[in-house]
Amino acid sequence: MSKKISSTHQADFNELYKMIVQAKTKIFHKINQSLIKLYWSVGQFVSQKVDNAGWGKSVVEELAHYLSSKAPNSKGFSARNIWRMKQFFEMYQAHENLSAILTEITWTNHLHIMSKTKSLEEKEFYLKLAMKQHYSERDFARIIDSGTYERTIIANKKLSAALTEFPKPTENLFKDIYLFDFIEISENHHEFELRKGLINHLSKFLMEMGPDFSVMGEEYIVQVGNKDFRIDLLMHHRSLNCLVAIELKSTEFKPAHLGQLQFYLEALDRDVKKPHENPSIGILICKTKDDEIVKYAMNRHLSPTMIAEYETKLINKTLLQKKIHELTEILQFDDDISNNVLNEEVI
Numbered sequence: 001m002s003k004k005i006s007s008t009h010q011a012d013f014n015e016l017y018k019m020i021v022q023a024k025t026k027i028f029h030k031i032n033q034s035l036i037k038l039y040w041s042v043g044q045f046v047s048q049k050v051d052n053a054g055w056g057k058s059v060v061e062e063l064a065h066y067l068s069s070k071a072p073n074s075k076g077f078s079a080r081n082i083w084r085m086k087q088f089f090e091m092y093q094a095h096e097n098l099s100a101i102l103t104e105i106t107w108t109n110h111l112h113i114m115s116k117t118k119s120l121e122e123k124e125f126y127l128k129l130a131m132k133q134h135y136s137e138r139d140f141a142r143i144i145d146s147g148t149y150e151r152t153i154i155a156n157k158k159l160s161a162a163l164t165e166f167p168k169p170t171e172n173l174f175k176d177i178y179l180f181d182f183i184e185i186s187e188n189h190h191e192f193e194l195r196k197g198l199i200n201h202l203s204k205f206l207m208e209m210g211p212d213f214s215v216m217g218e219e220y221i222v223q224v225g226n227k228d229f230r231i232d233l234l235m236h237h238r239s240l241n242c243l244v245a246i247e248l249k250s251t252e253f254k255p256a257h258l259g260q261l262q263f264y265l266e267a268l269d270r271d272v273k274k275p276h277e278n279p280s281i282g283i284l285i286c287k288t289k290d291d292e293i294v295k296y297a298m299n300r301h302l303s304p305t306m307i308a309e310y311e312t313k314l315i316n317k318t319l320l321q322k323k324i325h326e327l328t329e330i331l332q333f334d335d336d337i338s339n340n341v342l343n344e345e346v347i
Contacts (some may be wrong), residue, residue: 032104039286081114105127151179158291162304193217199215216235257286265303281304286307
């Protein structure tokens with residue numbers, strides 16, 4: 001049975017506890033840095049021996065057995081893990097710009113990146129994300145498995161002019177599709193059910209939204225004239241230093257939705273935004289959207305707004321990769337046409 005702490009000493013005890021936690025965090029950080037540096041050195045050593053001394057599978061297995069006999073309690077130097085260290089070194093040896101990031105991430109999360117990603121760009125994306133957020137193994141695995149990179153890159157390619165010209169960089173901060181697989185909801189659900197589901201799983205919702213998002217209110221009221229209007233979710237983004245209005249639609253996207261969101265952003269900027277904050281951003285998250293209709297609707301829309309979909313089941317990463325490829329081709333085609341028109345005008 002725990003003893004009740006007197007209110008007189010509560011603040012002092014909390015301060016001491018924070019000191020202990022901070023010290024443990026620093027110790028773990030230094031241990032992890034040393035461990036990653038060691039794995040890099042082992043990988044470099046083995047890689048050179050494979051290239052120059054003809055080391056192969058049998059030699060590495062003999063090495064693992066030798067290390068095991070010298071340090072019986074060490075499980076990190078199995079033949080399989082030694083090959084992974086070699087792969088780790090060879091994967092990043094030519095990219096010195098990533099060297100400072102590598103020691104900031106746990107070995108387990110490195111293994112997730114090495115085994116589940118393809119391009120260097122994708123690896124760098126997850127390295128920076130893991131360094132910034134210090135995810136647990138379980139959470140980080142979910143982030144990669146859910147196609148966070150692909151969904152973010154697709155959103156980057158669709159940023160509106162107002163978002164690309166925002167006072168702060170907005171790349172890699174939004175997703176084209178948000179994955180809400182952590183809530184149980186019927187197929188024919190209503191918007192309030194979706195909103196409640198997200199709030200009831202707040203930590204998972206914030207993880208899906210991405211770093212620096214925080215919730216300020218649910219059904220946040222803005223008053224215009226003599227009427228109250230409710231924003232589904234009002235959030236704040238720390239690095240963008242702005243309010244973010246989230247509107248949820250359990251139906252397909254309709255151009256009229258944009259008018260409603262623009263109205264909310266105007267009200268926020270006039271009556272809620274602080275003088276030091278940037279203009280408010282709107283994110284409209286619909287059940288489905290037709291990209292061509294979105295493109296037309298956004299063409300003359302001046303407010304910084306993102307139109308996205310949501311899914312309640314895991315998305316096939318292959319389909320997302322195909323979508324990136326198609327978008328890249330479309331954007332390249334548009335650029336080629338623009339360049340041709342410009343050249344004709346010059347002539």
